[in-house]
Amino acid sequence: MNTAHDRINLTRLVVRLQREVDPASDEWRVDPETLKRTHLHATAVARKIIFARELLARVEQEELDEPQSSSRQHANAAIAQTLDLAEDAVHDVQRRIAVLRQSEPKKPSLLASLPMPTEPAPAPTPSIIPSDPHSPAHEHDHLLPTPTPHDEPLALFPSTPNPPQPKLDRNLLPAEPPAFLSTSLQTQDHLSAQLAEMATLLKRGAEQFGSALEKDKPSSRARRTRLSRTSAAWSPSARAFAGIPSRARYHMARHGLRRCCRGGMGRHAAPHPLHAM
DSSP: OHHHHHHHHHHHHHHHHHHHOOTTSGGGOOSSSSHHHHHHHHHHHHHHHHHHHHHHHHHHHHGGGSOOOHHHHHHHHHHHHHHHHHHHHHHHHHHHHHHHHHHSOOOOOHHHHSOOOOOOOOOOOOOOOOOOTTSHHHHHHTSOOOOOOOSSOOOSSOOOOOOOOOOOOGGGSOSSOOHHHHHHHHHHHHHHHHHHHHHHHHHHHHHHHHHHHHHHHHHHHHHHHHHHHHHHHHHHHHHHHHHSOHHHHHHHHHHHHHHHHHTOOOSSSOOOHHHHO
16 A cells, blocks of 8 residues: 555656756746746755655565566656656756856955055154263262252142132023922922821820820729729629539529519518529
């Protein structure tokens, strides 16, 4: 199955190559205008020829195990001959392209059109002329200079007058401040007034709260005294009730609730322990 499939692909590829390798077609014309296009077409055809040869070799390898027929052998030989002719045509076109490229005038490169850089001239070196060591000027150089008297001490820095400072022309300043500056100042004044008002309100609230606390101290002291007395009165009853078992406390509480529901306790009736508390 693979052999038959490969042979079909090989036959189609060879037929396509025969149409593409046509010296009369414009794709094989070699001239300066179509040089690039013809070169690309020849390169593509050369790759197809290489693939067709690989496909033919694989078909022949797969047919070794099958009985060889004269028709297949003639077909393989015809395909190989067609590929040879196509390859010769491609080589001929590539040779003509190379000859045409050599005959074309070379375009000057951009680097060659640039001027050569020139080296800067060397700076002149001062020449040192040796002086006669026996001359009077040379003898005078070995002597120490005598200090000249000065009435005032020499300044450490040169007394160069400072450049005059430019005077500010008040006529250049605007007569009125800009609008954004006035708006900013008004906003700051408004915020300052609000902060001062808030501080006054907070101070007044603190004073009122302090005076309310001072006024409430006597009533708080009286409530604390009543709570102390109530706690002292309830303490013996609570201790007595705590000594009764829980089951007895439950029955006592239940009995007391029933009596309350029937009309309450009489004036001279003995108080229930829960009511005594």
